[in-house]
Amino acid sequence: MRQSSLSIRARLLLSMWALLALVLILPSWLYYRSLTGEVIENAKQTAIRQLNHYHRMLSQEKQFQDLNEFQKWVVQAAADLNLRLTYVADGGKVIADSLVSDLNSLDNHATRPEIVQAREREIGLIIRRSRVSLHEQIFVARRIEPRGIVPPGILRLATTYTDAAGLLDRLWNSFIVVTGMILAATLFLSYVLIRQIKTPINTLVRAAGVIGSGDFKLRTHFHPGQEFYPLGEAINKMAKNIDDQVEFVAEQKQKLEAVFDGMQEGVMVLDSRGKIQSFNRAFSELVPNASLSLGRRPLETIMNLELQEACDAALTSDDAGGTRSASLQIILDGGRIYDVHVVRLEEERKGLGAIVVFHDISELKRLEKVRQDFVANVSHELRTPLTAIKGSAETLLSEPSPESGTLASFLGIILRNSEHMVKMVDDLLQLARLESRQRGFKPAPVNPADALATAWKACAPQADAKQVGLENALPPAGLEVPAEFDQLVQVFRNLLENGIRYGPPGKNLEVFHKMEGKNVVFGVRDQGPGIARQHQQRIFERFFRLEKHRSTLPGSTGLGLAICRHIVRNHGGRIWVQSPNPDGTEGTTFFFSLPLAGENRAESKDGAPSS
Structure with missing residues (x-):
């Protein structure tokens, strides 16, 4: 790349001028455009107001005797404000004009843009060059209903805005003069600045020459905050750079080893012969007696032929790129499923053959x-x-x-x-x-007895139909838990409906509580057929059914217990089931725990089961 022959002074000056051009000229030009647009828009609005004023004057004027009288009115009305008023009939013929007395000399105005716009909408407006005054003017037109001898047509007003445009041009010329003065001042300031920069540069050049000749004792001195202070410090540190680099390499090695051991994926490194050379901590956790596997083939450590074949294929590949990878899935002891990726390293890395990464995908x-x-x-x-x-x-x-x-x-x-x-x-x-906790959780102290009463009221029709009653052992007051009232009601309601649905007719449900440390445990007990032990861990899954005929029971969606589990978990508790009942009788008891509210925690030390 060809270097510039310009000096630093010239480049700095050109850069400053370019920056000034960007900072001053561009914003000023944008401001000029904005101001010009505002002036033109104000002129347009003024023209529209003037046209509306003449429209009102025309509507309030008495009936004209003939078109000559109308022409005189147009001339007189426009003379006050030095405007041009024109009245164009529907066919395009001009029947009155404040500037032209010989109306027959005017051509047909039907195709004038402002006339066309006025016919299509209420007001037409356009800026164009006038064929009469030969100046750029604002033309605004409005449709007029017939009035006596005046036929229906378009009343048009033409006005100029050259005064405002001239003012803008003078402002722009003044800006050009000021900009030139600023550029001249910049030339002087750049000269002064270059002289201040060259002195420390010469100092650094001399220091670099001395250090390059072998004298590493030389040091440059700059005060903190000066522009060349970092460069001077860098030159001072060159002499000890080799020791710093060695220390840096050792530190990086330790970091890589820490990352290697901190990975959640198991990593096994093979040498060029296909023997295990090293592994990380995660690999030692997934393979029993991993320490004995060093120097052995993967098949001797992990009894999986497919894994050994993938490692052999990666090591013996003759691909031109020098690397070969393979992916497979294996199942190890305990049923854990791993996604294994084998990558052969480049041949230049002496002694190393391939890296095998084990990623646990059992949860996926x-x-x-x-x-x-x-x-x-x-x-x-x-x-x-x-x-x-x-x-x-x-x-x-x-x-x-x-x-x-x-x-x-x-x-x-x-x-x-x-x-x-x-x-x-x-x-x-x-x-x-x-599950996603989309709605904000806002717990407040809630009396469980109130939530239970609300839930039982909702279950009353089902309970009455099966003649099932409720034995409520919760205290009416003095016990509070931090919860959302509606969600606690739903937990009680789902458990009560479950007991009513699957319990025998005429058998009551019982609700009780007991204290366990800083938590309170609630129980809902029925006298139904019970739940087999092998099913007790799965009943909180969505749509899980104990028996096929239960899906025919009315009102059951198979989601109630799953909803209870998520509500209780979101409140910091847990839910479980015990069947048969704790006292050995036939039936099922659902338990769920919740933290106690602040004032109830001290009392829970002496708490005892309430049933």
């Missing part, structure tokens, strides 16, 4: 399975009510005039299944909000 696979099960369950749960709705609708359509009883029966089926689908969708949306 589990979540993928959960997603697939969720889609399948939602499809199944929606198909049942949709089938009932479809069947009822088809039956009604097949009978031209069904009996009222039949019609009510099938419409009732459609309504019940529609309500079931709406409840399922609402539960799914609420569950999604609870």
Whole structure:
């Protein structure tokens, strides 16, 4: 690249001039344009107001005897403000003009832009060169209704704005003069500045020459804050640069080793012979007795033939690029699934063969399975009510005039299944909000007895239908938990509805509590058939069913317990189930814990179960 032959002084001066041009001329030009536009816009608005004024004068004027009288009125009206008024009939013929007495000499004005605009909308406005005055003027026109002898047409006003434009031109000329003066001052300032810069530069040049000759004892001295202080300090540090570099390399090595050991992915390094040379801490955690694997082949440490073949293929590759990678998935002891990536290193790295990275994807696979099960369950749960709705609708359509009883029966089926689908969708949306915590959580001290009373009131119709009562052992006052009232009501309601739905008719439900440290544990006990131990960990999953016939029970969406789990977790508690009941009787007890409110924590030390 060819270097510039200009001196620093010349380049600095040109740079300053370029900066001034950018800082002064461009904003001034933009301001000039803005001011010009504002002046023109004000002139336009003034012309419109003047035209509206003449329109009012014309509408208030008495009837004209003939067009000559109208011509005189136009001339007199425009003379006061030194404007040009023109009246153009609908056909384009000029029947009055304040500047032209021989109207027959004027050509047809039907195609004038402002006339065309006025015919299309209320007011037409344009700036153009006048064919009469030969100056650029503002033309504004407005349609006029017929008035006596004056036919319908367009009243046009023409005015100039040359006075304001002349003022702007004078301002611009003044700016040019001021800019020239500033550029001249800049030339002088740049000369002074260059002299101040050259002195420290000469000092640095002499110091660099001495140090380059082998005298590393020389030091330059600049005060902190001066422009060349960093450069002087850099020259002073050159003598000890080699030691600093060695120390830097050692430090970087330690950092790389720390990163290597701190990785969550297991990493195994193979030498050029395919033997294990080293590994990180994560690899030692996923392989038993990993310390014994040094110097062995991967197959001797991890009994997986596919992994060994991938390592061999990477090491023996003859690709022109010098690297070869392979990816595979393996399952290790304990059922953990790993995504393994094998990469061969470049041949120039003596002694090293390949790097094998183990990434645990067990949780991703589990979540993928959960997603697939969720889609399948939602499809199944929606198909049942949709089938009932479809069947009822088809039956009604097949009978031209069904009996009222039949019609009510099938419409009732459609309504019940529609309500079931709406409840399922609402539960799914609420569950999604609870999982993502989209809505802000604002707990407040809540009396659990009030939440239970509200929940039981909502369950009363179902309870009355099965003759189920409630044995409430919660204290009416004195016990508070930090929670959202509506969400705590929903937890109680879902558990009570669960007990009513699956419990026998005529058997009461019992709600009690007990203190555990800084938490309070609530229990909802029924006398139903109970839950087998192998199912107790899964009943809080979405759409999980203990028995196939339970899916036919009315009102159940299979999401109630999942919603309870997320609400309780969001409140800092946990939920679990015990079946048979703690006293050994048949039935199920659902427990959930919540933190106590501040004033209740001291009392919880002496608290005891209330049932």
